[in-house]
Amino acid sequence: xxxGDTKINLPWVEKYRPxxxxxxVSHEDIINTVGKFIKDxxxxxxxxxxxxxxxxxxxxxxxxxxLYKPSQFSSMVLELNASDDRGIGIVRGQILTFASxxxxxxxxxxxIILDExxxxxxxxxxxxxxxxxxxxxxxxxxxxxxxLSKIIPALQSRCTRFRFGPLSPNQILPRLNFVxxxxxxKISEDGKQxxxxxxxxxxxxxxxxxxxxxxxxxxxxxDNVYSCVGHPLKRDVENIVKWLLxxxxxxxxxxxxxxxxxxxxxxxxxxxxxxxYVHRIELPFxxxxxxxxxxxxxxxxxxxxxxxxxxxxxxxxAFQAVRDISPPDT
Numbered sequence: 001x002x003x004g005d006t007k008i009n010l011p012w013v014e015k016y017r018p019x020x021x022x023x024x025v026s027h028e029d030i031i032n033t034v035g036k037f038i039k040d041x042x043x044x045x046x047x048x049x050x051x052x053x054x055x056x057x058x059x060x061x062x063x064x065x066x067l068y069k070p071s072q073f074s075s076m077v078l079e080l081n082a083s084d085d086r087g088i089g090i091v092r093g094q095i096l097t098f099a100s101x102x103x104x105x106x107x108x109x110x111x112i113i114l115d116e117x118x119x120x121x122x123x124x125x126x127x128x129x130x131x132x133x134x135x136x137x138x139x140x141x142x143x144x145x146x147x148l149s150k151i152i153p154a155l156q157s158r159c160t161r162f163r164f165g166p167l168s169p170n171q172i173l174p175r176l177n178f179v180x181x182x183x184x185x186k187i188s189e190d191g192k193q194x195x196x197x198x199x200x201x202x203x204x205x206x207x208x209x210x211x212x213x214x215x216x217x218x219x220x221x222x223d224n225v226y227s228c229v230g231h232p233l234k235r236d237v238e239n240i241v242k243w244l245l246x247x248x249x250x251x252x253x254x255x256x257x258x259x260x261x262x263x264x265x266x267x268x269x270x271x272x273x274x275x276x277y278v279h280r281i282e283l284p285f286x287x288x289x290x291x292x293x294x295x296x297x298x299x300x301x302x303x304x305x306x307x308x309x310x311x312x313x314x315x316x317x318a319f320q321a322v323r324d325i326s327p328p329d330t
Contacts, residue, residue, distance in 0.1 A: 020062050021063065060113055186218065194221075
């Protein structure tokens, strides 16, 4: 991308979105299968599901660009996202009109992409069943969602399903290195590892955090990455666990509270990192199991919107109970 390129101000997620199936970095079995469908001109209705940022939308858009010329794209592809109204009225109106009109001078089928389809109402999904069957000669549907359980079974049975799992670090790293090279980003190895660890297999999150950290600090290091997203640093987590296992209740509460305010940390993030750290401590099973159970209860209550200060005291008391059973050697 040159300075004169119109894409210069785009977020990196969109700027480096793959344009062809060959550019996609993961799920080779899915890409090969879909590529064979296109090559043999035997494309079925598709259902892509899986966590965010794993390549579902990029895959179908790359397929569409391979199927249609740029001049055909707008007339042959209808893409509806969660931001669009996709109630029963739109299904019976816009989608039905697009599906029922044939192309006179263009051969092949049209493509309707329903992104974030798990946000569609049951009535809208039920109205879609007949359209899929009736206009199969003229149209192909690609339904994309995060949660398969929110798609009615009748739609699932009409589509060929593909699950897009979280990407592995080995799949994300080459694309990350490519973007770093293209944008001349100054990045350290621990910065890359921090990005991969925070992403949990989400390519979109990797690129978004990379761009945010680069714009904020002009240097992508582990500390800068964690500071940018407000995530606890490793040394902060070590200090928190040390306080939980060794300090009195009052001192522990005061120290963690001050750290939260100073670094702008959220208790759910602290709890997640403490949970990972606890697994590396050699505690007896009869001590570990009640502790993990109590931490799970605290996370559930936090997710329900309870007061963080009260849950912080619950976390400290859970570790106090551990110390009463099995005093640590730290």
